[in-house]
Amino acid sequence: MAETILEMKKIKKHFPGVLALNEVDFDLRKGEVHVLIGENGAGKSTLIKILSGVYKVDGGEIFIDGKKRTITCPNDAKTLGIGVIYQELSLLPLLTVGENLFLGQLPHKPHTFAVDWKRVYGESQQFLDKLGLPINSRETVKGMGIGRQQMIEVVKVLASNARIIIMDEPTSSLSDREIERLFSMIQMLKGKGISIIYISHRLNELWKIGDRVTVLKDGCLVKTIDDIDGITSDELVSLMVGRKFEDSFARADNYCDRNIETLRVENLTRDRVFENISLVAHKGEIVGIAGLVGAGRTEVVSAIFGVDRCDGGKVFVNGEQIAIKSPKDAIKYGIGLVPEDRKEKGLVLRMSVKDNVTLASLEQFMDKLGLVVNFVQERKKVQSFIDDLRIKTPGINQVVVNLSGGNQQKVAIAKWLCSHVHILIMDEPTRGIDVGAKEEVYQLMNELVKNGATIIMISSELPEILRMSDRIYVLHEGKVTGELSRAEATEEKIMHLAWNS
Amino acid sequence: MEHNGKKRGRIGIGGLYAYFFLGALILIMIFASDAFLTPYNLYNLLSTAAIKGILACGMTFIIITGGIDISVGSNLAFGGILVAALLGSTNATGLFAHLGNVPVPLAMLIGVLACSLIGFCNGFMVTKLRIPPFIATMGMMQITRGLSYICSGGFAVTFKKDIPSFQWIGSGKIGAVPSIAIFFIVIAVIFGYILKFTSYGRFLCAIGNNEVASRFSGINVNKIKMLAYTTLGTLAGLGGIILTARLNSATPDAGMGYELDCITAVVIGGTSLSGGKGTIAGTVAGIFIMVVLATSLNLLGVQSIYQYLSKGLILLIAVLIDSYLNRRRG
Known part of the structure; x- marks a missing residue:
């Protein structure tokens, strides 16, 4: 040993x-x-x-x-x-590989204040070569x-x-x-x-x-x-x-109503990022979007949600063509996005659970003039979400940064439930949250579709895609390479499409 | 939990410190100088605090969004000169020389709108043109100061005749309270109310905390920010009117250094310079600390040149407290 x-x-x-x-x-x-x-x-x-x-x-x-x-x-x-x-x-992104390696201990030429760049790059390159890495030390x-x-x-x-x-x-x-x-x-x-x-x-x-x-x-x-x-x-x-998971990969029922199309995207294109993306989603359906990191999945949903511009294509909600120029527009048409990067984009970490939950729908708590927030109503509503979603927090005024990842994610989801969106886009909904909270997020998704919502879920975890999706689109380098129904989807098929092999 | 918003109180830790400090300062002065509690001194104190205080309310909103506006002092001077010229003055130059005899309410409205427009330009530069707030407003500071000198010929603009209704704005009284103190109180209450009870206040804090997440929540970030800068412009116009009415003339170098006093007061009041949180109550305390301190030093016979030192030290101490609290929050 x-x-x-x-x-x-x-x-x-x-x-x-x-x-x-x-x-x-x-x-x-x-x-x-x-x-x-x-x-x-x-x-x-x-x-x-x-x-x-x-x-x-x-x-x-x-x-x-x-x-x-x-x-x-x-x-x-x-x-x-x-x-x-x-x-x-x-x-440090703007510096070269060599500079990064020697950061804080750049060698000087003898008896001067000038940096000995030859030594910096020479030694870095030696080091990289010794490890067999195909990286140039002068590259930024x-x-x-x-x-x-x-x-x-x-x-x-x-x-x-x-x-x-x-x-x-x-x-x-x-x-x-x-x-x-x-x-x-x-x-x-x-x-x-x-x-x-x-x-x-x-x-x-x-x-x-x-x-x-x-x-x-x-x-x-x-x-x-x-x-x-x-x-x-x-x-x-x-x-x-500390407990046994029984049958952790089953999803009970199918709530999908194929006759009611809630979201249709036609030939959505953003130059050099993705092209001709077409997809549809129905009432009560969970649509999975699979693909490798960098395949353009996040970029596509960002465009649908109005965060990024796009260079072509049409978006229909409930059969009606709409133009979404900002997240505000998207929310107006009933689309919500739970972003992958929860801490940067999904939540205002230094604000309370209450403030975060109502951030996208504050207008519903306004008085007649549309100016003043009705705190009593707001508190009641937020408390009901904390109870329903079992968000573990000492109180509605707790600052979100102090919650665990799983509970933060629940707050991010509650924000959209509070603003009554009917199309919820979830980008890596269970990334970085623990096993118990994952199950709760899955249950929550089930409840949502049961109540007639549409969920678009991006996930890099194949078991999650297979377990939750009614239908799966697979992206590869900015293009849809395949569409699989729940019955025909397997890990192998998805990986083939994702690698486009 | 220690960070529970409720327990931190209504005006935040920073704001609370400010009130303790202000209380201590007043107590010391009551014992140290017989002149402190006299009506004359209190009247002066209120009047001095009022104009900067009005500006500081608007500045609080901007700093909460994570921005800053250093053009506010010269914006005020420009507003003052414009209004004075509109009301009929002795020595306005250029375009402004031909103005005059405009009714008081209209003159005031034009002055305020002009300053609001300057504020709007600041907001436009910060949001649409993406110029850092410090730089954008520094440019605007020079431009409006320059305009003030050009339009006044470099001299104080005085009225041709007395306009009592206008002068009341600056030196009138309601009971024993100076009118400008009333303006300050009304504006502070309105701004405090907006910040605490309206969606606009909530959005200001959200943007200051995390602009990206705010946008992802459907908040029109640019609109909210532009409104904050425009509002401070409006307040600068009001301040210019009040100062002109009080002094019975407008000078092109009015409001010099007001931006620094405002920013200092806001920071002393517990508003974080990195944005995201702050209160009007804290800012009001901050303004009074600055003014009481300056008055006290005068009463104690300290030469005014030393007041720069005290202002600077207080600002640095306030910033230290702010960053210490930020670090402790992790």
């Missing part, structure tokens, strides 16, 4: 009112990928933030190479050879795909002599091909004796690259599993949520 290079013992961390970590043990061996899983709020991020010096530990001990160490700031972690790759990339980062940027991020961490690399959901915004590349890079790093702590929301990745897995729940260690081939995903899910 390989030697243990990191050991965390009985780690404790308090936040006001919460015990975020309760005596958690964790260890990492040389050259292994140790996967950390758990629902949101289970303590994964807290654990790695303690290791990387972002949070101070309240109790417990950390040993590196058998020596007891204290980590009080990110610099301590760096000196000890711990590097972190966060979900949000930290590269802007314009590179997220996948390549992430690799540079890894290189940057390696350049500071990291032996332990923490990856926080590294694949969440990568396409499948980019994920493959990242995985082969991880294999190579393992070969060089580098250890990796890997946080993921995607269970299937576990068996592809993991050596061991640790499950956290509510700040406690549930189990560290050494033999990952001996465990199934169902078992892991039940460890994470």
